[in-house]
Amino acid sequence: MTSLPAVDIVGLTKTYGDRNALDQLSLRVQRGSRTVVLGHNGAGKSTLLEIIATLRTPTSGTVTVEGYETVKQAREARRLIGLTPQSNALDPLATTAEVLEFQGAALGLDRRNAARRTRELLDLFGLAEHRGTRISRLSGGTRRKVDLAVALVAEPAVVILDEPTTGLDPLSRLDFWDELKRLNHSGSTLLVSTQDLHEADVLATDIVVLRNGTVAAQGSPESLKQRVGERTLTLVLTDADASQTLLASARAPFRAEPDEPRTVRLALPGTAGALKVALDDIGQVAGDVEELRLTEPSLDDVFVALAAR
Incomplete structure (x- = not known):
């Protein structure tokens, strides 16, 4: 019996005026995978991730996350998703711990559980020494770890990352890739959009290539290399x-x-x-x-x- 995919997309179309950003796109993201989405600018990567994350509504087609349809069951689906956008609007005057506790409260955690989850995430990402540091004083790499920690407060099954290492220096990128792999090994499914082909090669267990709003190819990095x-x-x-x-x-x-x-x-x-x-x-x-x-x-x-x- 085939296990339920983490994300299942059928016939997804998103239209802006007379242009289809996505055109009858169908895709399955398997549980436990590190799926990387590639494509030229305008291929539909960000639109796809935003629809999966329930930030946009499709024109037609369906998206299900862990069995929940993202339009009809948006609240249930949203609880299973952690999103790290290209740039997070974190309060620069708040401390690392405060940002995580605020996120926990926004997600409905009581004060005790929000504090517990904050401690867990500070330890997980090696941020304990920065718990009292204001966001504005963190390095780019450390701030990106906070972005990811914020996405994980609700312990999501699916973590969506849009251009996760843009602007990071090489050493910070390596460190962040290690964090993503560790997160994946702990059971989370990762769905990553990137323009960095080296990043895709390092991270991906599965690659999806978008072209003009549809899936041009999908497979492991090695299988796609052999194909072309x-x-x-x-x-x-x-x-x-x-x-x-x-x-x-x-x-x-x-x-x-x-x-x-x-x-x-x-x-x-x-x-x-x-x-x-x-x-x-x-x-x-x-x-x-x-x-x-x-x-x-x-x-x-x-x-x-x-x-x-």
């Missing part, structure tokens, strides 16, 4: 004779660089054992190999091939 590109093995040999020897006896689809007679490139198919066959062939000229490089397709290749307008 190929692994290549490049060898630089001591002389042209060695490359010709290799080409003459190769069992795999080798090809020589036309302007570099000492260079041979091997396009590796996605089948199991392809690399072993290639290495067996290379063994006969091993003494003539000066350089060997294995190149994998990247998410840049995926984006160019699948997200183009």
Whole structure:
């Protein structure tokens, strides 16, 4: 029996005037996944996340979160969602602890439970030393952790993050990625929109590529890379004779660089054992190999091939 998806979207359309921001979009986000949404500006990423988070109403189609339909059962769905937008309007004069306690009160927690949840989140994100620090005095990376902590006050099943590390320095980004993975490992489903392809590669267990308001592709990072590109093995040999020897006896689809007679490139198919066959062939000229490089397709290749307008 297939488990209920964390988010199930069927035929989702959102129209602004005569333009469809989303066009009959259907998508499933599996529980426990780290699903990253990619797409060019205007592809519909933010609109999609806002509809899932119940901030916008679809023109047509349905969205369910953990079984609750986000229009007809918006209150129930909203309780299961934590949202970290691109920029949170946190009170700059409030302290970290006060922001979390205020959020708990806004969500209906009594004072005792709001204080308990605040302590838990301060410990979870290493923010205890900043509990009495005003938001305005926090670094960008620490403030982003507070944004995420605010989204988790109600212990949501689904956490939505829109461009979560925009503006953070490299070390803060690494730290924040670790926090997201730890959160995911504790049971939360993450739905992330980003323009940063490296971030997507680091975080994603599943990638959704949007193009013109619909899903162009969905799959694991590795499956999408294999779909649009190929692994290549490049060898630089001591002389042209060695490359010709290799080409003459190769069992795999080798090809020589036309302007570099000492260079041979091997396009590796996605089948199991392809690399072993290639290495067996290379063994006969091993003494003539000066350089060997294995190149994998990247998410840049995926984006160019699948997200183009």
